[in-house]
Amino acid sequence: MEGGKVGEGMAGRPWQRRAWLVQSLLMATPGAFATVPVVPMALSDGLNQPFAEALLRELAEAAGWRWQVSRVPFSRVLRMAEAGEAFGFGVSPSREREAQLVFSEPVFRSGVWAIGRAAGDGPITSVAGLKGRKVCAVRPARLGAELDMAAGRDFQLHAAPGDLGSRLRMLEAGRCDVLLVTHFNDEPALLLRRVRDAGFDPDRLAIGRRALKELPVYIAARRGSALADLVPALNRAVADRQTAIGRLLLAGP
Template identity: 45%
Template sequence: MAAPSPPSHLVPAQPGATRRDWLSAGLSAGVGLAVGRAAHAQAARPVVPLALSLAVNRAVMEPFLARLAQAAELAWDLSFVPFSRLLKMVERGEALGFGVAYSPQRGERLAFSQVLFASGVWTISRRSQPVDARTPADLKGLRVCVVPGLDYGPELEAAKGRLFEPQGAAGDFASRLRMLQAGRCDALLATQPNDDVHLLEQRVRDAGGELASLVLGRRPIVEQPVQIAVARGCDLAAHLPRIDQALHTHAAPLRRLLEQPG
């Protein structure tokens, strides 16, 4: 009995095709179908705008957020903007905001995710004029490089302009390090999503900083929770439960990503 003919859409076009040829074509079609289904599933995920400060450590945060999006079955549309613009985007309902610290005033108009992780604020100073700061009070009388508009937590925010003189340092981490090394401030505040000083050293090196001429704090002077914020009542707020569930069920792999060098 003759073998059944393959479906017409799997038969190779060239004359003299063998059974092996059309079986191979069928396998390729099956692989293509599987890839197409995966692409369709990816495309079906809601695309959610997420705004981040220019000051974030992108080498660490982008893999972390990619894993979080996968777990939440979302697709991020990332925007890296000055923190002041980030807040406006969130308040207008244009995007979720990464790293917006909770306060009672913000809580009246913004909703917040569960805590993603705790971020430490470290000091970096020049070796020629080292700063051994263990609390915000140790910054008294100093010029301190800070990201304009960025909320460093209640203790440091209360100390700005009262205990120390804030020096606005916009741009990425490399540009802020250059500002410090040029002597335009006595210390630089740097955020880090873990308590490993060696990873902070790596970040300094990657940004072109010269560790031989710099001093890193022994430990963070403050720690604060990092969350995602969204305007209350806007359509984007519907994504918070999915993000919270992903944070709960994938806590261990997300935490490991924060322990990798940036």
């Protein structure tokens, strides 16, 4: 890291000042943790907290640092990553984003699932099945190339903020025909458990037995930032903890 250059131009752009604060955290931490870098990480407030905490704990132990976690709406996760304030968990690559961000290797592979109301036409098992429907999803999350291209062309896509319970209430109230959710493995029984834990009866919903699309999950950092310098170490941590991450996925978030 170019410590001698970070403080220069502090009167410059806001993201540069925030990035300087981030590098200060990485270079100096007080007390008993003086030799352990503190690394800021932004997580969506809709992400399952126990799963996220266990996953980040594995990565921190392998990388030799500790996290300073911010739980915020996904739109804020993206802004923090773009500003160099924090790593952005779950920010996927796109042509526009790759000009500004660098991305880790996939931490794991998730899936995009379609949830509808039981009174509808039954479970949707393909992207083509979304045609002509009003679809809700967390935005501005990327849902994979096929879904992103179909949004606006084949179906209406509406923002669904908040946790899974909040989004399911939007579906139940008829504000959308289909809710797209990401789930951390290919076990539908574990997705049904998440729905129950959110306070909903899966029998009142139409949920497919498989995901519409597989979705790799990445961690992003601003190009040229202090955090971007840590991406190689983050990739080594991901590779080192693949077995542990696999166990977490099988256990179900």
